[in-house]
Amino acid sequence: MSDLFGTDAPAAVPHEQFEDRPLADRLRPKTLDEVVGQDHLLGQEGVLTRMINSGRLGSLIFWGPPGSGKTTVARLLADQVDYHFHQISAIFSGVADLKKTFEMARQMRANGKKTLLFVDEIHRFNRAQQDSFLPVMEDGTIVLVGATTENPSFELNAALLSRAQVLSFKSHDRDAAEQLIDRAAELEGRKTPLDDDARRALHEMADGDGRALLGLLEEVYAATKDNEVLDQKALEALVQRRAPVYDKGQDGHYNLISALHKTIRGSDPDAALYYLARMLVAGEDPMFIARRLIRMASEDIGLADPQALPHCIAARDAYQMLGSPEGELALGQAAVYLALAPKSNAAYNAFNAAMRVARETGSPTPPKVILNAPTKLMKSEGYGDGYQYDHDAPDAFSGQEYFPEKLGRQTFYEPVERGFERDLQKRIDYFKRLRLKRQTGKS
Structure with a gap:
């Protein structure tokens, strides 16, 4: 299915046109x-099929990539249920256009005709514009069908989402692409001028976009003669390979970095390399990737492998020195290192817990024993009185209490039994025993 199909087709056109x-x-x-x-x-068991069969059509949000058929389905859906179809684009429409549209829908309703209002790129409307749909959706003036390539959870108001069902459209897979290719051959009246490898390559070039696939195929038909068949190399020479669908400011960007992060967390170096390569091939800024690798080193590996963080910083520095493509190898090496490193989020959780306590407990004063006394008044008030210099204590550990008295002792960091943190847990246990001994005089 293609999203081909964003403008109204004439009811009837001459053969030449x-x-x-x-x-x-x-x-x-x-x-x-x-x-x-x-x-x-x-x-047969599809969501829209059941909705049509039930005779109840509610407002919908079509969420999916370009060329997946959102506009086409909306138009055909209106035909199926005998609604008036009206289309606007959030890119070109403002408040005045919306008022005119709503008034038109009211007049249609008064004449006994319901309106299916299709709003392309609905996420481009601001909050106030999105809110303007609510009254006409609630009173039945319109059935809204909004189309978006962006995640509705992030881009659409909660009030609008609560009144509409989100339906996800998929990119064209190989089977769907083959159906489009065969239909084009039937329409053109001649065999598709591509061998099997070239057909597969054409689908890869279109990257799941039905409209793009047919656009590329049209170039092939225009450049070939009857009975001519192109192989993959000839196809690539004829049409420029399209970059994968990937907007560095939108969902593709965040989906792939999320995939990279989770494969590293899941200790899968091969999958990590694949998603890293996907991002680089699509033109992602390598410094963005380097920053995220550095974040992963602290968030997911932490002190289970203290070398993870400096390794990622070194990879960033290597890329800055070498540039592309040589420096990309350093990023790949860092991704593999992180994927195979022992995992711990103990330091990450400890930091978040400490931040939470700091926000929730106000500003209790630290114990006076660890405060400096730069003035006589402060010294007379007991600032610094009784402080024990740890280097002078046995085992270089005084066991003094450093938390504010009002707050009491807290425990944030709890190491896992993996990697270097096993040794850190032994140190924590050792210092706990010494603290108890120093504070109680018991061994």
């Missing part, structure tokens, strides 16, 4: 049954 239209437009599905690639929504 039909031939002049882009291939994606000529292949636009005319019914929901012709849509490919979204069986989870439109198959």
